[in-house]
Amino acid sequence: MDPSRLATGALRAPGRRRANVPEATVARLPLYLRALHVLAEDGHQTVSSEALAEAAGVGSAKLRKDLSHLGSYGTRGVGYDVTNLVEQISAELGLEHRCSIVLVGVGNLGRALAGYGGFASRGLAIDALLDADQGRVGEVIAGLTVQHVEHLPQVVSTGSIGVIATPALAAQEVCDLLVAAGVTSILNFAPIVLTVPDGVDLRKVDLSVELQILSFHEHRKAALTAAGASA
Amino acid sequence: MDPSRLATGALRAPGRRRANVPEATVARLPLYLRALHVLAEDGHQTVSSEALAEAAGVGSAKLRKDLSHLGSYGTRGVGYDVTNLVEQISAELGLEHRCSIVLVGVGNLGRALAGYGGFASRGLAIDALLDADQGRVGEVIAGLTVQHVEHLPQVVSTGSIGVIATPALAAQEVCDLLVAAGVTSILNFAPIVLTVPDGVDLRKVDLSVELQILSFHEHRKAALTAAGASA
DNA sequence: CTGACTTTGTGCGCGCGTTCACAAGCGCGT
DNA sequence: ACGCGCTTGTGAACGCGCGCACAAAGTCAG
Numbered sequence: 001m002d003p004s005r006l007a008t009g010a011l012r013a014p015g016r017r018r019a020n021v022p023e024a025t026v027a028r029l030p031l032y033l034r035a036l037h038v039l040a041e042d043g044h045q046t047v048s049s050e051a052l053a054e055a056a057g058v059g060s061a062k063l064r065k066d067l068s069h070l071g072s073y074g075t076r077g078v079g080y081d082v083t084n085l086v087e088q089i090s091a092e093l094g095l096e097h098r099c100s101i102v103l104v105g106v107g108n109l110g111r112a113l114a115g116y117g118g119f120a121s122r123g124l125a126i127d128a129l130l131d132a133d134q135g136r137v138g139e140v141i142a143g144l145t146v147q148h149v150e151h152l153p154q155v156v157s158t159g160s161i162g163v164i165a166t167p168a169l170a171a172q173e174v175c176d177l178l179v180a181a182g183v184t185s186i187l188n189f190a191p192i193v194l195t196v197p198d199g200v201d202l203r204k205v206d207l208s209v210e211l212q213i214l215s216f217h218e219h220r221k222a223a224l225t226a227a228g229a230s231a
Numbered sequence: 232m233d234p235s236r237l238a239t240g241a242l243r244a245p246g247r248r249r250a251n252v253p254e255a256t257v258a259r260l261p262l263y264l265r266a267l268h269v270l271a272e273d274g275h276q277t278v279s280s281e282a283l284a285e286a287a288g289v290g291s292a293k294l295r296k297d298l299s300h301l302g303s304y305g306t307r308g309v310g311y312d313v314t315n316l317v318e319q320i321s322a323e324l325g326l327e328h329r330c331s332i333v334l335v336g337v338g339n340l341g342r343a344l345a346g347y348g349g350f351a352s353r354g355l356a357i358d359a360l361l362d363a364d365q366g367r368v369g370e371v372i373a374g375l376t377v378q379h380v381e382h383l384p385q386v387v388s389t390g391s392i393g394v395i396a397t398p399a400l401a402a403q404e405v406c407d408l409l410v411a412a413g414v415t416s417i418l419n420f421a422p423i424v425l426t427v428p429d430g431v432d433l434r435k436v437d438l439s440v441e442l443q444i445l446s447f448h449e450h451r452k453a454a455l456t457a458a459g460a461s462a
Numbered sequence: 463c464t465g466a467c468t469t470t471g472t473g474c475g476c477g478c479g480t481t482c483a484c485a486a487g488c489g490c491g492t
Numbered sequence: 493a494c495g496c497g498c499t500t501g502t503g504a505a506c507g508c509g510c511g512c513a514c515a516a517a518g519t520c521a522g
Binding site for chain 3: 279280281292295296298299303305306307308309310311
Binding site for chain 3: 022023024025059061062065075076077078
C-alpha cells in the first residue's frame with residue numbers, strides 16, 4: 001500500500017534484479033501460477049507468453065512485463081520453461097516454505113474457507129481454527145480442532161497470516177488480538193472497516209460489495225438498452 | 232472492464248449529470264453506502280465529507296470527487312443529507328428494486344453465501360439455489376429449497392445476477408448455462424478463468440489469490456527485516 | 463444585512479499501470 | 493556456418509485515478 005518503502009535497490013542479489021515488483025503485478029502472479037500448474041499437468045514443458053496470457057485471461061504484453069519484473073526467465077524464440085517459472089513465482093510469493101494461516105471465526109464462511117481446497121493445493125494451508133463461541137470449541141472441521149480464541153497467541157508463529165471470518169461486530173476486537181499476537185498480515189472478510197497500526201498489511205474481501213458492483217452494471221445496462229430502444 | 236462503452240453522454244437526463252461514473256468510484260459506492268447506514272442508525276441527519284470518509288476508510292477529497300460524479304447532493308457549509316445520499320447511491324447501484332440473485336453450487340462456499348446476512352440487508356437477496364448434485368436437491372438452506380440446475384432457465388428473470396460457487400471443473404459449464412438463460416452479470420468464486428461472450432459482465436473473487444498476495448507481503452517484510460538486521 | 467466560518471465541488475499536476483510497437487536474442491533448418 | 497522466423501524484453505505514449513489546494517457557495521451569529 002505504501003510505495004515509499006523502496007530504497008532497497010542496492011542490496012538485491014546481483015544475479016536477480018527484482019527490485020520493487022508493482023502491486024498490480026503481484027496481484028496477477030497467483031493467476032499465472034495457477035495457469036502454469038494446469039499447463040504442467042497437461043505435460044507442457046515450455047509455454048509462450050501468448051499461450052500463458054490466454055490461459056490466465058490477460059494480455060500477452062502485460063504478462064511479459066510482469067514476468068520481466070522478477071527477472072528474465074524466458075528464452076527468446078521458445079518461451080518460458082514451465083517448471084522453472086513455477087519455482088520463480090512461488091519463491092517470489094514466499095510459498096516455498098509453507099505459510100502458517102490462522103483462521104478466526106468458524107461460522108458459515110469460516111467453515112467454507114477451512115474446507116476450501118484451493119489453499120492447501122499450493123503452499124498455503126490453514127494451521128489453526130479459532131472461535132469465541134464455546135459451543136464450537138472442540139468441533140473438528142477439515143481435520144482441525146476448533147480452539148478458543150484465547151489460545152490465539154499460542155498458535156501464532158512468526159510470519160503467520162490471520163484470516164478474520166467473524167461477524168462484523170467482533171472483527172475489530174479479533175483484529176486487535178491478532179496484531180497484539182504479532183500478526184502483520186491480515187485478511188478480513190467481515191463487512192466493516194478495520195483499523196490497524198502501521199506495518200500491518202490489511203486486505204479485505206467483501207462479498208456483498210462485488211454483488212453491488214454487478215448490480216450497478218446490470219442497472220446501467222438496463223438503462224442503456226431502454227434508452228436505446230426508445231431512441 | 233471495457234471502457235469503450237461510453238458514447239452515451241448525450242442521452243442523460245438534463246437534471247442529473249451522472250454521465251460515466253468511473254469504475255473505481257463504483258467500487259467504493261458500496262463502502263459509502265454501508266457507512267451511511269451505520270451513521271443513519273446512529274441518528275445522524277447530515278454528515279460531512281470528512282466524517283464519512285473517515286467511516287469508509289478513504290480520503291475526504293476522493294469521497295467528494297466520487298459523490299460529485301453522481302451529482303451535487305451536498306450542501307456547502309453543512310455536508311450531505313444522510314437519507315438523501317443513501318437514496319442516491321442506492322439508485323445509482325440499482326438497489327431500489329431488489330435484484331434477483333441466482334446462486335449455483337451449494338457446497339461449503341455456496342452455503343456460506345446463502346447464509347451471509349450482508350446481502351439481504353440492503354436490496355440484495357438470493358432468490359434461488361441450484362446444484363447439480365441430486366443429493367442436495369430438496370435441501371432447505373436459509374429458507375430456500377435447493378433446485379436442480381436444470382431448472383435454471385425458469386428461475387432466471389431479466390436483470391438477474393448469477394453467482395457461481397461450484398468446483399472449478401463445473402464452473403465453465405454452469406457459466407454457459409447462465410449465459411444461455413440470459414444472465415448478463417456473473418460473479419465467479421471458482422478458481423478458474425471463465426470465458427463469456429461480449430456484453431456479459433464477469434467478476435471474480437478468488438480467495439486463495441488474496442492469501443497469496445498477503446504471503447508475498449509477509450515474505451517481503453521478512454526479507455527486509457532480515458536485510459535490515461544484517462546491515 | 464453583513465461578515466466570518468464551514469464545507470463542498472473541482473482544476474491541476476503527478477505517478478502508476480496498460481498498451482503498442484519494435485529491437486534484441488535464440489533456435490532451427492539448410 | 494548462416495540466415496530466417498519466432499519470441500522475449502522493453503522504450504515510449506497514453507489514459508486513469510489520486511491528492512492537493514483553492515474558489516464557490518451556503519449557514520449562522522450579531
